[in-house]
Amino acid sequence: MNDKSLIIGTDSNNKEIDIETLEKWIQDIELNKEKIADMVYFRLFNRYLKPFDFKNLDYTKNYKNGFAIMANCCLLIETYISFTVKEFINTHNKSERCFGYFFVTESKFSVFASGGLKPEQYIDLSTNFRNKGKGIPKEFYSYVRCGILHNGETRKSWRIRRDTSSSLLQISNNSKIIQANAFLLAMIEVLKEYRKRLKSSAPDSELWTVCITRLKDLIKNS
Numbered sequence: 669m670n671d672k673s674l675i676i677g678t679d680s681n682n683k684e685i686d687i688e689t690l691e692k693w694i695q696d697i698e699l700n701k702e703k704i705a706d707m708v709y710f711r712l713f714n715r716y717l718k719p720f721d722f723k724n725l726d727y728t729k730n731y732k733n734g735f736a737i738m739a740n741c742c743l744l745i746e747t748y749i750s751f752t753v754k755e756f757i758n759t760h761n762k763s764e765r766c767f768g769y770f771f772v773t774e775s776k777f778s779v780f781a782s783g784g785l786k787p788e789q790y791i792d793l794s795t796n797f798r799n800k801g802k803g804i805p806k807e808f809y810s811y812v813r814c815g816i817l818h819n820g821e822t823r824k825s826w827r828i829r830r831d832t833s834s835s836l837l838q839i840s841n842n843s844k845i846i847q848a849n850a851f852l853l854a855m856i857e858v859l860k861e862y863r864k865r866l867k868s869s870a871p872d873s874e875l876w877t878v879c880i881t882r883l884k885d886l887i888k889n890s
Contacts, residue, residue, distance in 0.1 A: 734848030
């Protein structure tokens with residue numbers, strides 16, 4: 669039996685939400701849409717992005733790190749996709765598909781979609797995806813995501829910087845440079861838009877069905 673008092677998230681006022689409360693909200697999604705949407709937003713934002721949103725000069729200069737930003741953003745991308753796409757509720761052995769789908773469907777990250785597959789090719793789980801990935805999505809997954817998470821470094825010509833440029837990706841003949849600060853801000857906007865879509869969507873929509881399935885999995889595994 670799960671501990672119903674276990675904290676699973678917070679609301680917009682940073683008030684803690686336990687499993688028992690969330691289970692009650694899920695019983696009437698229409699009534700509690702805004703509460704659930706806020707809880708999901710802050711769960712994802714606080715865990716992955718909030719550490720880098722600290723407004724402090726010493727922190728920004730001496731502690732904030734582009735490598736760590738990108739590591740957390742990579743973790744968040746896969747988690748976010750599991751909350752929004754039914755084919756990826758369970759991302760096991762689907763990580764490259766998740767990143768490809770994210771980049772070719774999220775307009776804020778369109779610069780990373782170059783040379784990628786069509787969205788339906790990423791979510792077609794009936795096909796073997798081995799060696800199917802292409803373009804920038806494939807490179808990002810292999811040389812950035814896997815490089816950071818498995819080897820502690822980016823690979824090939826990919827680099828991470830933390831300049832003031834608003835350009836997410838700068839491509840030259842010799843390198844591909846990700847601006848981590850710009851990437852972070854774009855991820856924050858993606859989460860904000862997701863929260864808005866949840867609040868405006870019908871409880872029986874696919875967006876809500878996927879979200880509730882993931883929340884029930886969290887409750888079950890907590």
